[in-house]
Amino acid sequence: QKEVEQNSGPLSVPEGAIASLNCTYSDRGSQSFFWYRQYSGKSPELIMSIYSNGDKEDGRFTAQLNKASQYVSLLIRDSQPSDSATYLCAVNNYGQNFVFGPGTRLSVLP
Amino acid sequence: GAVVSQHPSWVICKSGTSVKIECRSLDFQATTMFWYRQFPKQSLMLMATSNEGSKATYEQGVEKDKFLINHASLTLSTLTVTSAHPEDSSFYICSASDSWGTQYFGPGTRLLVL
Numbered sequence: 123q124k125e126v127e128q129n130s131g132p133l134s135v136p137e138g139a140i141a142s143l144n145c146t147y148s149d150r151g152s153q154s155f156f157w158y159r160q161y162s163g164k165s166p167e168l169i170m171s172i173y174s175n176g177d178k179e180d181g182r183f184t185a186q187l188n189k190a191s192q193y194v195s196l197l198i199r200d201s202q203p204s205d206s207a208t209y210l211c212a213v214n215n216y217g218q219n220f221v222f223g224p225g226t227r228l229s230v231l232p
Numbered sequence: 233g234a235v236v237s238q239h240p241s242w243v244i245c246k247s248g249t250s251v252k253i254e255c256r257s258l259d260f261q262a263t264t265m266f267w268y269r270q271f272p273k274q275s276l277m278l279m280a281t282s283n284e285g286s287k288a289t290y291e292q293g294v295e296k297d298k299f300l301i302n303h304a305s306l307t308l309s310t311l312t313v314t315s316a317h318p319e320d321s322s323f324y325i326c327s328a329s330d331s332w333g334t335q336y337f338g339p340g341t342r343l344l345v346l
Contacts, residue, residue, distance in 0.1 A: 154333060165325045165340040166276070168233070210276070214333045220266075224275045 125149060126213050131227035141198040143226050145211030148192065155187055156212040157196045159205075160225065166210055170196065201230040234260050236328045238338035245316055246346055252312045253341045255326030261306035262328035266335065267299070270323045282309050316345045 126147045135141045143157075154173050158166035172178045172185040172194065184197040198205055211223040235258040243251050255265055267279045280301050282288040288301035300312040313320055321344050327335040
């Protein structure tokens, strides 16, 4: 079983819609969770970090964490074509492991 | 936010030469830095984890004698691709980890070996 799983996509949503990106992880000891965005040909950029169960909002982005279900998601409201990128989920167990998922390709259609 | 720089951003070299890439954390101290490689349309591949003052830990299949990593200070790590060949052409990306364990990525270095 892979440690961090994501649907590879592409996930296509129309402009203005909500894009929902999902991630599951296998290590119950994981303590911090991250979402990165990577545009084609560029390096990853940190969007959100979340450490506690529940929702964390930052502008159009909302990260959701459910440790019992070992599930973390990223919602992008009012999606724009400029949000089209690959979104990487990452999970960290302090001092042990920092693991990236394979990424989900998001395409926002104008 | 934390800033990580990489230099150079582009390298074109002849086969057989060595190339050094620098990774710096500009506004924080990074006890751990990571080196990744990414081929077109593929996922990030972790090459090695580098801790300041100690030897790097290489991922399986990564030749430590070919990809030399030096992490001499809390703000600088270097990757040297020795005797580069065309198959080493790739996008090399470093990241630095802050005290909370968050990784911040450099902008990457494109290497083209002719």
